[in-house]
Amino acid sequence: MKTHFIAIGGSAMHNLAIALKDKGYQVTGSDDAIFEPSKSRLEKKGILPEEMGWFPEKITSDIDAVILGMHAHQDNPELAKAKELGLKIYSYPEFLYEQSKNKTRVVIAGSHGKTTITSMILHVLNFHQKEVDFMVGAQLEGFDCMVKLTPDNDFMVLEGDEYLSSPIDLRSKFLLYQPNIALLSGIAWDHINVFKTFDDYIEQFRKFVASITPGGVLVYNEEDAEVVKVVEDAENYFRKIPYKTPEYEISNGKVLLKTEMGDIPLSVFGAHNLLNLEGARHICRQLGIMDEDFYEAIMSFKGASKRLEKVEREDKGILYKDFAHAPSKVKAAVKAFNEQFKKDKKYGFLELHTYSSLNPAFLEQYDHAMDGLDEAIVFYSEDALKIKRMEPISPDLIKEKFKNDHLKVFTNAQELHAYWDILDKTKGVFLMMSSGNFGGLDLMK
Missing domain, CATH: 3.90.190.20 (Mur ligase, C-terminal domain)
Structure with a gap:
């Protein structure tokens, strides 16, 4: 399959480009500026553009998929050429859905905590050598690329962002994933430049909950009043699993999680991270990881990049x-x-x-x-x-x-x-x- 990325240098876009290259796809791309670490990582894979800028001549009729990043503008010359040729143009989340539509999709959403929760889940799964496809927005210890796509894995774990999908697709990214299993960590007004009112912002999460597949599962933070209201108002059928901050103490500067299996020492701190951990535990249960195995793995989790x-x-x-x-x-x-x-x-x-x-x-x-x-x-x-x-x-x-x-x-x-x-x-x-x-x-x- 031949793919071309318009704005390949983005933190999410370059990871997807690398994942497709690793999958055996033919990958090309363009951008007007690419910074580290994207630049070195693309260069290592042989898919760094030779020069910066937009080149309509790169867009040819034999391209199977054009993937459009948010960094590009609506009047991008490569985008115009792709439209002229009638090529299939995907936003980043739309393409991820195409890659995962035959898998069980696990989507972690919320105004805050989603990157950490997704990272915790992936850390636990990796610790126990349970293979899944994934996309997460932060660099994780033990992972070379933050997107993984295979033809064989049954599950795909996705960090679900409420921001816009692309310059020509103004839907929230997470509305394109249609989760079988979802988590909602919290709702607090953000992206005021796009969502002008708090209700407009909340509406994206109402739509997200409504997009859960029939008979699916939603793990949600019962300590967040806005989340609870969205869940209670939902009219579609799914199983609801609430979670809250677990008991813990700080002893000699070390956080100890109180469990039925005894005190579990952690490398992360903060009540919000303990709340995130509890959400991750419930999702891991849905993926076949028992609590004992979850606690064994989470002790070595040191946090996602730039999250405390x-x-x-x-x-x-x-x-x-x-x-x-x-x-x-x-x-x-x-x-x-x-x-x-x-x-x-x-x-x-x-x-x-x-x-x-x-x-x-x-x-x-x-x-x-x-x-x-x-x-x-x-x-x-x-x-x-x-x-x-x-x-x-x-x-x-x-x-x-x-x-x-x-x-x-x-x-x-x-x-x-x-x-x-x-x-x-x-x-x-x-x-x-x-x-x-x-x-x-x-x-x-």
């Missing part, structure tokens, strides 16, 4: 980085950090740089998000606001919306870096929350 991930510094300073940027994720990460390091001086850094997080109307969702930290720092770039053609935001407004008068607010990367440089990283603990890089801040220094 410890950075090993040469000076032995304690620093964790987290992808948290949406309000619910920030609050969960800060709460976990405060609980884990009660006796230490705690520094929390948050970068605001998504469209939602820089929208004044959305900022109130961050109320008290940084409470409990000894030093709370928020950074956003005034230059980024100009690039996004958004109105300026004052540091005073940030403090007001966060309801934190002691917040330090930086709008200039150089000033932030100067502040960082004077801090003694061996005294105190540091939580760095961003889906960016704090204007190029080196966390190792």
